Amino acid sequence: MNKPAEVELLKLGAIGLDDRTLHLFRLFLRGPGSNRAVIVADPSQAEALLVDLDNPEGKRLYAARQQIHPGRPSIVLALAVQGLDPDSVFVKKPARSEDLLAALEKMRALVTRTNASEKDQATPAAKPAMKVVTATQGTEPRTHKVAMLLDEQAFGAYLGRRDDVDAHDPSQWGDLYYQPDEYLQGMVHKAWERAENTGIALRVQTPWKAIALLPQQRKIWVDADEAQIRAACSIPFHKVANIELGGANPSRTSLMEVAADEAQLLAGHDKAAASTALLWKIALWTSKGRIPQGLAPDRPVRLTRWPNFTRVLITPHALRIAALLRHRPCSLFDVAQALGIRQQFVFAFFSAAWAAGLIEVMPDTPTAPIPHPDPPEQPERKKSLLKSILQRLRMS
Structure with missing residues (x-):
């Protein structure tokens, strides 16, 4: 077709x-x-x-x-x-x-x-490479597409292509990683985490665009359209903010609280989007099928809840990946092998779900049943190890 x-x-x-x-x-x-x-x-x-x-x-x-x-x-x-x-x-x-x-x-x-x-x-009408589900009255504003379904061909054109690596050879894993803190994603993630933890709406004024984090309304407002946000995600943020075609300018970023009435107005603006959907998309546009530095592809992970697929960018095989990770913890390599799909599709879904707060990283233990029981103190040791891992991975 x-x-x-x-x-x-x-x-x-x-x-x-x-x-x-x-x-x-x-x-x-x-x-x-x-x-x-x-x-x-x-x-x-x-x-x-x-x-x-x-x-x-x-x-x-x-x-x-x-x-x-x-x-x-x-x-x-x-x-x-x-x-x-x-x-x-x-x-x-x-x-x-x-x-x-x-x-x-x-x-x-x-x-x-x-x-x-x-x-x-x-020629007769053909099935589109990507399906866009637009907002209806009373749902998501028109500036942000509610959902976009990418098949494998569209995914490659949209986010590029990366070859699989040997899951048993860590020397091949170097290109699998990216550092969110170097991109717009890191700044938005940290600001949202702070706003969510305090319950206080925040406005980040950057040399690029203004961004407002609205935890009470579960919205993020960006003074840019979707094409501008996607473009800004593709290169390190200091270049987006500082570099012009002919040179560079110094930059500063300020953070301030937003009054409740202003937050309500911004939440109703057509440039505001559901926080989970926007964090998901920003991670996809930034990662391009990579995973955040510090998260290992051979570590078991679990999907804590089912994504709202009516509101997010749906990557190839996303529903199958989600079903498997809800059923049992698996490493990203194991998911790709079990489903018979490219690793990049799994990494893309994982990075988006992790940014949206839907991923739990499990203790670094095999996913298969352990033949011998652990000593009595083992559960407490595992709990401490998990707590240490999560604290180290917090982006603050």
């Missing part, structure tokens, strides 16, 4: 960019924007355009683009702009990494929909 294919490398045609700006953008595509787009030599072969509207030539070509390059959406770079077409995305100069990443994601999504629409006109 044919499926609409998500654009992997967006073909961009540069219009009106001087040599320096074009060089900087090429460097950006080799760094934070890697595996997202490529500049093609002939703009007529491009799927989307990159236009410098402050350049007279760029302004002229942009105005005439429907005759020269019909049907091409555009990323428009400018100090200020008015009256853009609906298929254009404005990026204010000096262009920041997260703004460019968000613009690329919007272009990729637009080109993917256009390609699928053109294909549907010529």
